Amino acid sequence: MRIGLIAMSGLRICKPELLELGFTFPRVQARAQEIEALPSLGLLTLAGMTPEDVDVEYLEVRDVDEWQLPTRFDAVAISTLTAVSKEAYRLAGRFRAQGVPVILGGLGVTLSPREALAHADAVVIGEGEVVWPEVVTDLRRNRLRPLYTAHAKGPFDLNDAPMPRFDLLDASRYPRLSIQTQRGCPWACEFCASSIRLSPRFRVKPVAKVIAEVRRLKKLFGNPFIEFADDNTFVNRKHAKSLLTELAKENVRWFTESDLSIADDEELLSLMRDSGCAQVLIGFEHPTRAALDGVERNANWKAAKVGEYASAVERIQRHGITVNGCFVLGLDGTDVSGAEDILRFVRESGMYDVQVTYMTAFPGTPLWTRLAGDGRILDESATERCTLFDINVRPDRMTVSELEEAFMGLVARLYEEPAVQERFRAFKRHLSTGVRRRRAERGWTRHCSRQVTEVA
Numbered sequence: 001m002r003i004g005l006i007a008m009s010g011l012r013i014c015k016p017e018l019l020e021l022g023f024t025f026p027r028v029q030a031r032a033q034e035i036e037a038l039p040s041l042g043l044l045t046l047a048g049m050t051p052e053d054v055d056v057e058y059l060e061v062r063d064v065d066e067w068q069l070p071t072r073f074d075a076v077a078i079s080t081l082t083a084v085s086k087e088a089y090r091l092a093g094r095f096r097a098q099g100v101p102v103i104l105g106g107l108g109v110t111l112s113p114r115e116a117l118a119h120a121d122a123v124v125i126g127e128g129e130v131v132w133p134e135v136v137t138d139l140r141r142n143r144l145r146p147l148y149t150a151h152a153k154g155p156f157d158l159n160d161a162p163m164p165r166f167d168l169l170d171a172s173r174y175p176r177l178s179i180q181t182q183r184g185c186p187w188a189c190e191f192c193a194s195s196i197r198l199s200p201r202f203r204v205k206p207v208a209k210v211i212a213e214v215r216r217l218k219k220l221f222g223n224p225f226i227e228f229a230d231d232n233t234f235v236n237r238k239h240a241k242s243l244l245t246e247l248a249k250e251n252v253r254w255f256t257e258s259d260l261s262i263a264d265d266e267e268l269l270s271l272m273r274d275s276g277c278a279q280v281l282i283g284f285e286h287p288t289r290a291a292l293d294g295v296e297r298n299a300n301w302k303a304a305k306v307g308e309y310a311s312a313v314e315r316i317q318r319h320g321i322t323v324n325g326c327f328v329l330g331l332d333g334t335d336v337s338g339a340e341d342i343l344r345f346v347r348e349s350g351m352y353d354v355q356v357t358y359m360t361a362f363p364g365t366p367l368w369t370r371l372a373g374d375g376r377i378l379d380e381s382a383t384e385r386c387t388l389f390d391i392n393v394r395p396d397r398m399t400v401s402e403l404e405e406a407f408m409g410l411v412a413r414l415y416e417e418p419a420v421q422e423r424f425r426a427f428k429r430h431l432s433t434g435v436r437r438r439r440a441e442r443g444w445t446r447h448c449s450r451q452v453t454e455v456a
């Protein structure tokens with residue numbers, strides 16, 4: 001039996017004007033090219049737990065000729081995010097028309113399972129590892145069920161995490177690769193459509209397993225740049241410190257996502273620096289308390305932290321770790337002046353890089369439930385607009401076109417070359433003398449296409 005694993009590769013934006021604007025900025029273009037080459041870790045993970053007597057092949061959707069589909073598969077498994085679900089359904093339809101059974105999984109179908117059922121022979125909700133062995137057994141017996149729900153049996157124990165089949169990838173195509181060190185997040189942001197929606201329980205992967213994955217990547221890919229596909233890497237400090245201590249021996253450069261609390265832990269920051277952390281992505285969301293109020297629903301944590309935002313950036317960057325701050329335009333309680341607030345804060349904080357997105361309601365999130373109830377989702381069927389760069393909800397303090405105009409203006413001012421260069425300089429000013437010297441010694445000051453997160 002041969003199963004084709006198909007990743008819906010690449011980035012998506014519906015609005016051509018934004019795409020055109022983005023591509024006028026070299027920095028945006030370079031970053032987009034780097035990250036869009038990331039493979040689907042979800043599918044490689046499932047491949048890692050597929051019985052040896054089943055052949056698996058990994059494909060990026062851009063390599064699949066939709067009109068002349070490959071005929072060598074007994075079944076295909078497609079990974080979905082919300083924005084590409086419709087594309088995945090179309091592809092599934094074509095395979096099914098040729099008699100090839102299709103299994104759909106991933107965050108996209110997990111958040112909209114009912115819709116997905118019409119387009120697949122089997123839909124998997126939640127963490128794939130929990131039900132994949134059963135799916136393969138049923139496939140072999142020609143007895144696929146329409147729905148497999150991991151939630152009923154999960155959460156998956158990361159002590160049992162399989163080694164992802166990185167060997168299925170063509171090494172020349174992937175300058176950047178991902179590994180997961182944990183799942184979930186202790187915070188409950190209303191808009192979050194990430195792994196917390198697959199399984200709400202926070203868990204960590206044993207350090208030895210993560211290091212084994214790092215070594216496998218090094219063996220297969222030389223010295224790849226590693227992206228931790230985590231939601232919030234350092235929540236379990238004991239695990240984080242032990243992981244970073246081991247990682248420091250591997251001589252790799254890496255990137256991850258975290259909350260701001262790392263800025264309060266000097267020991268952790270030093271370990272991050274010494275183990276090769278190039279950049280940390282942090283969801284600031286907005287620099288004002290009014291906008292953040294109620295966004296995090298467990299402890300209103302983000303609103304409580306807003307007064308420390310700027311000093312935290314400085315404390316992190318002093319260690320030679322660049323901060324990539326994520327901001328959301330259109331949060332409830334904000335009007336067009338929210339764009340000015342973000343611009344001012346980005347400049348004043350001296351953060352190295354920045355990402356700005358629209359407040360987006362993904363189906364299956366608390367935000368979607370609230371806004372759908374208020375009639376504020378612009379078109380509930382337009383899941384292709386769940387890109388974070390297209391508006392799918394009506395803002396509460398401005399019109400849709402005012403929001404759009406503010407967003408385009410903000411993008412232009414954040415990514416024009418002088419603004420980018422000013423951020424690079426601000427980062428250099430934050431560096432302590434010792435860190436400056438160490439970076440020079442290790443050759444971490446040169447820009448390298450594999451490491452967009454380096455200082456130019």
Ligand code: B12
Nearest residue numbers: 008009011012042077079082105106124127128229230387
């Ligand atoms: C790495 C990453 C990417 C990479 C790779 C994407 C990919 N194909 O996997 C790149 C850069 C290409 C990317 C692009 C996009 N991304 Co992205 N990305 C991530 C990130 C950082 C990590 C995802 C990851 O690897 N998780 C680890 C793996 C192991 O989990 P997993 O893929 O979910 O797989 C598990 C299950 O879902 C399931 N499963 C998955 N697939 C399948 C398939 C089958 C058949 C089965 C049975 C099970 C199964 O089993 C797996 C193991 O449990 C997350 C944020 C985060 N911190 O998690 C955002 C995230 C997934 N991305 C997001 C978005 C919005 C996008 C874009 C739309 C952005 C854009 N405008 O272009 C595009 C869409 C890409 C596409 N074509 O589908 C959102 C998705 C929300 C949603 N519900 O849809 C997230 C959550 C970020 C966010 N801010 O909300 N992304």
